Amino acid sequence: MDYPNDQDPGAPVRSGIPEHGRIPKYYAVKAHIARLVEELGEGGLLPTERDLSEKYEVARETVRQALRELLLEGKLRRQGRGTVVAGPKLEQPLSLASYTEGVRRQGRTPGRTLVSLDRFPCPEPLAAEAGLRRGEPVWHMERVLLADDERVGLESTYVAAGRVPDLDRDFDPDSSFYAYLNDRLGVAFGDADERIETVLATPREALLIGTPPALPMLLIHRISRDTEGLPLERVRTLYRGDRFSFTAHLGG
Amino acid sequence: MDYPNDQDPGAPVRSGIPEHGRIPKYYAVKAHIARLVEELGEGGLLPTERDLSEKYEVARETVRQALRELLLEGKLRRQGRGTVVAGPKLEQPLSLASYTEGVRRQGRTPGRTLVSLDRFPCPEPLAAEAGLRRGEPVWHMERVLLADDERVGLESTYVAAGRVPDLDRDFDPDSSFYAYLNDRLGVAFGDADERIETVLATPREALLIGTPPALPMLLIHRISRDTEGLPLERVRTLYRGDRFSFTAHLGG
Numbered sequence: 001m002d003y004p005n006d007q008d009p010g011a012p013v014r015s016g017i018p019e020h021g022r023i024p025k026y027y028a029v030k031a032h033i034a035r036l037v038e039e040l041g042e043g044g045l046l047p048t049e050r051d052l053s054e055k056y057e058v059a060r061e062t063v064r065q066a067l068r069e070l071l072l073e074g075k076l077r078r079q080g081r082g083t084v085v086a087g088p089k090l091e092q093p094l095s096l097a098s099y100t101e102g103v104r105r106q107g108r109t110p111g112r113t114l115v116s117l118d119r120f121p122c123p124e125p126l127a128a129e130a131g132l133r134r135g136e137p138v139w140h141m142e143r144v145l146l147a148d149d150e151r152v153g154l155e156s157t158y159v160a161a162g163r164v165p166d167l168d169r170d171f172d173p174d175s176s177f178y179a180y181l182n183d184r185l186g187v188a189f190g191d192a193d194e195r196i197e198t199v200l201a202t203p204r205e206a207l208l209i210g211t212p213p214a215l216p217m218l219l220i221h222r223i224s225r226d227t228e229g230l231p232l233e234r235v236r237t238l239y240r241g242d243r244f245s246f247t248a249h250l251g252g
Numbered sequence: 253m254d255y256p257n258d259q260d261p262g263a264p265v266r267s268g269i270p271e272h273g274r275i276p277k278y279y280a281v282k283a284h285i286a287r288l289v290e291e292l293g294e295g296g297l298l299p300t301e302r303d304l305s306e307k308y309e310v311a312r313e314t315v316r317q318a319l320r321e322l323l324l325e326g327k328l329r330r331q332g333r334g335t336v337v338a339g340p341k342l343e344q345p346l347s348l349a350s351y352t353e354g355v356r357r358q359g360r361t362p363g364r365t366l367v368s369l370d371r372f373p374c375p376e377p378l379a380a381e382a383g384l385r386r387g388e389p390v391w392h393m394e395r396v397l398l399a400d401d402e403r404v405g406l407e408s409t410y411v412a413a414g415r416v417p418d419l420d421r422d423f424d425p426d427s428s429f430y431a432y433l434n435d436r437l438g439v440a441f442g443d444a445d446e447r448i449e450t451v452l453a454t455p456r457e458a459l460l461i462g463t464p465p466a467l468p469m470l471l472i473h474r475i476s477r478d479t480e481g482l483p484l485e486r487v488r489t490l491y492r493g494d495r496f497s498f499t500a501h502l503g504g
Contacts, residue, residue: 008377009377009378009381009382009408009410009486009488010381010473010488012454012456012457013394013408013456014456015454016454016455016456016457017454017455017456018455018456018459019456023455024455024465027454027455027465069452069466072452073451073452089449091447094346094500094502095502095503096502096503125260125261126261129261129262130261142265156261156265158261189503190503191501191502191503192501192502192503193499193500193501193502194499194500194501194502195343195497195498195499195500196448196470196497196498196499196500197341197470197493197496197497197498198450198468198469198470198493199325200321200324200325200468202264202267202268202269202279203268203269203270203275203276203279204264204265204266204268204269204270204271205264205268207270213276213279214321216450216452216468216493217450218448218449218450221262234261236261236262241449241450241468244449245447245448245449246447246448246449247445247446247447247448248346248445248446248447248448248500249443249444249445249446250346250347250348250443250444250445250446251347251348251441251442251443251444
């Protein structure tokens with residue numbers, strides 16, 4: 001039997017340490033710091049790189065690699081010039097409900113900042129994917145997503161201009177697009193297909209969201225239809241992999 | 253209007269290049285190689301690092317960083333001593349159906365290799381999460397998941413021994429656990445809660461799955477119940493982020 005009694009079933013088996021073979025030195029340091037992170041608790045200030053390298057008797061670069069992974073995983077975050085223990089990842093339901101609703105349900109305040117709003121003839125790849133006509137006018141609205149004023153994601157919404165002709169004039173980009181469709185235009189969501197994958201942030205995305213480049217992100221592709229089954233929108237939403245997880249209830 | 257006509261709606265806006273500011277050199281090279289990848293098509297052999305660094309007139313290390321990201325993202329894969337264009341990511345449905353069914357539906361052959369099978373008294377964290385009694389005997393079965401003989405994931409299943417007392421004797425670990433429950437024991441899945449996040453592979457996981465360490469993975473936590481609503485299993489499944497995406501149909 002090789003199972004420590006306090007093992008969290010969501011944690012890697014054997015804390016990720018191989019049965020045989022060499023443990024990379026940075027990983028041993030990472031495991032030490034991970035325990036320190038648990039002791040400190042959310043918001044706790046981590047010792048400096050220099051102090052950690054003295055404490056564990058390893059090179060600064062070794063500590064840096066361990067910290068880099070813990071930052072990428074969202075267990076730590078930078079605050080000013082220091083590094084503090086991060087809170088748990090947000091749990092966003094995979095559902096027809098909007099980003100807004102999901103974030104509110106977790107007691108956070110959702111926000112959005114407009115990056116760009118363009119109108120152009122629907123290109124072939126978008127037409128094929130979203131069930132639109134090639135050449136028909138479409139909007140592309142790009143917004144940074146916020147939770148409690150923290151930038152957490154980036155969303156591209158493609159929607160036929162015929163659906164929302166006055167998007168540029170009577171929609172407040174810092175509000176819920178779903179609420180706008182529903183309350184102002186009487187359009188209700190019927191169903192959607194989603195696909196979720198992990199990708200690395202591009203330099204532009206990292207700049208807009210304010211993350212280190214190459215941070216693993218969760219990317220959700222969505223194609224949704226209204227209650228009549230007619231195409232509604234094609235959305236590409238990128239969420240910080242260190243801040244978000246997604247939940248689903250299946251069957252039942 | 254700032255939208256190239258052939259833009260794929262699933263691709264990053266402006267190919268990920270910032271409107272203002274400097275493009276990192278490695279990223280410009282990455283964008284060039286990404287176009288080359290599209291031209292070559294699946295299975296196509298990429299020129300060597302040396303050839304690429306001469307072609308784009310950059311240092312070998314710059315090419316290496318670009319290739320590293322394309323490998324992490326699953327656009328390229330190593331084959332022998334060369335690097336070839338990878339196929340598209342597998343699309344696994346988020347559903348009560350098993351890994352086996354999902355992989356078969358994509359025309360691939362599922363497989364599993366047993367890493368370990370242990371029996372121990374249920375620890376507190378597992379009892380709390382999975383609705384089991386602390387101290388009751390539970391199995392922990394750990395298996396590497398395969399698709400067409402390629403290692404693609406690592407699964408930890410925790411299940412009460414009372415449910416499957418003879419798991420160690422009459423279950424073939426290279427078969428579907430769900431089929432075993434259903435066909436042999438008459439236990440059917442009722443519903444499940446899942447949570448999906450992105451994590452980095454630990455050294456042990458990287459070794460077992462055969463990936464580079466710190467490859468971004470998709471981690472799915474599952475707690476499932478039978479048709480009576482009684483706890484069935486707690487599963488932790490790690491999928492290669494460069495090989496898998498997950499799909500869901502919502503509402504409708």
